[in-house]
Amino acid sequence: MSFLCKHKLPGTAHFCGHGHPENAPCGAFEYVRVERPEDLPPADPRWVDVAVLDMNHGWPNLGHDGLVHSLLDLACELLPLSRETGVRVRALSFDVRRSGMVPEAPGGRFSLYLGTGGPGSLDPYENDGLSEVSQGIREDPSWQAPLFRLFDRILADDGTALLAVCHTFGVLCRWSGLARHVLRGPEKGGKSAGVLENVLTPEASEHPWFRRFSRALGSTGRLRILDNRLFDLIPEPGPFPEGMTPIGWETLGVGGPQGDAITMIEIARDPGGTMPRFFGVNHHPEVLDRTRQIQIVRQKLARGEVSATWVAERLEALTRTLPDEDSEERLRQTSSYTLLEPLRFHLWRQVRRRIEALGMEVDLHEDRVAAGLPLPTFSALAGALS
Incomplete structure (x- = not known):
């Protein structure tokens, strides 16, 4: 769904903002950064709060902001309902x-x-700031136990969803015991980065949801991804x-045989039987519109905010295309099936339930x-509220 409001004019970006998370001028969305307990605002029945697990350890990145902007864009789609009901979305x-x-x-x-991507090893105990896998990250691993307990609670609650990319996906694999992380060696070309x-x-x-993606891809089942990772999950x-x-x-490699690393896992499905509710991918579907x-x-x-080396690496990945195809469109297709539509599904559910809890009925499901x-x-x- 797309539309134009006075903050989304022809020729401008498809989302509000200036390259970093911020509140939507229309009032349908708010962003709050939580680095201390006192940063957490009180709950409000007219705010649908979405928890973003920022796993970047303060590193500059595109993925975190991409996730937040995706939420912003979905919230703005529901602007008419927000104006009528006062129910808004807050990241x-x-x-x-x-x-x-x-x-x-x-x-x-x-x-x-x-859950976002992030630098360093997927095991915080390996991030000593010196080893190759730590990428300079020196980490206090005390967050791991409470995060694993959170994953346990999410898995046990059929009404709750977690969508994870890259680093969070790897942490989920460690928590679940489904896969072990292995540093990509020279036999695989080292770090996997770019359009792959x-x-x-x-x-x-x-799968009730992903079979549509499979049909769209045809008999090969091969999809384009934007990758940036040091580790395989075996x-x-x-x-x-x-x-x-x-x-x-x-x-x-593109066109090559299947490898031994798992890249997408559904840990749990929505009770309706179609949409994944606990799902992770090891690529970056949140980095949209190159x-x-x-x-x-x-x-x-x-x-x-960043070094020339950081910029050069990102530009190389963002400008790479493959011959004889519309790589941008294929990446959008991947983002739609592996992030945006599942996110829209779960956000709509939370907005609908909140509106109904406030005693209103809405033609949105x-x-x-x-x-x-x-x-x-x-x-x-605009006419959905009854």
Whole structure:
């Protein structure tokens, strides 16, 4: 769904903001950074709070802001409902690894969590600031135990969702015991970065949600990804536990054979039976609109936030294309199926439930997203409240 408001004019970015998270001028969205307990605002029945697990340890990155901007864009889609009901969306970004801030478990203010990428080893005990895998990160691992307890609670709560990318995906693999992290060696070309390829599993072709993606990809099941990772996640021997489904594998180069690293896992499915509710990927579907991302990278350099080396690495990944295809469109397709539509589904559910809890009825239901039906227009949403 897309629309134009006075803050989204032709020729401008598809989201509000200036290359970093901020509040939406329309009032439909708010961003709060949580680095200390006192940074956490009180819960409010008219705010749908989404917990962002920031795993970047203070490093400059594009992914965290991409996740927040995706939330902002989805919140702005619901602007007519926000104006009528006062129900808005708020992203609370918890500085997990550097500040030890872990959000509260589901059952209170949170029913939707998002996990970002991040630098260093997937095991915080390996991040001594000196080893190759630490990437200069010297880490206090005390956040790991409370985060693992949070994952336990999310898994146990059918009404709660967690969507994870890259570093958080690796941490989930360690928590669940599904896969072990292995540093990519020279035999695999070292770090995996840029526009590359994954392949869907046979299980994905039978999955109620991902089989649509499989059909769109055709018989090869190969999808474009934007990658930036040091580690492979190698599944432990034996079948996956009941209820947990492998969705994607790496390929050994574009067009190459399937590799041994798992890249997408559904840990739990929504009770409706279609949409993943506890899901992780080892790529970056949150980094959307590469032209816009290039602009953000250059803005960060101009503000002195990043080094020239950091910029060069990101620009190389963001400007790479593959011959004889529309790489940008294929990346958008991957983002849609592996992040944006699941996120829209779970956010719509939380907004709908909050409106109903306030004693109002609304013609908005997340099952429309799960069924792949056309989404309501901006004007239609204006008349959705009854």
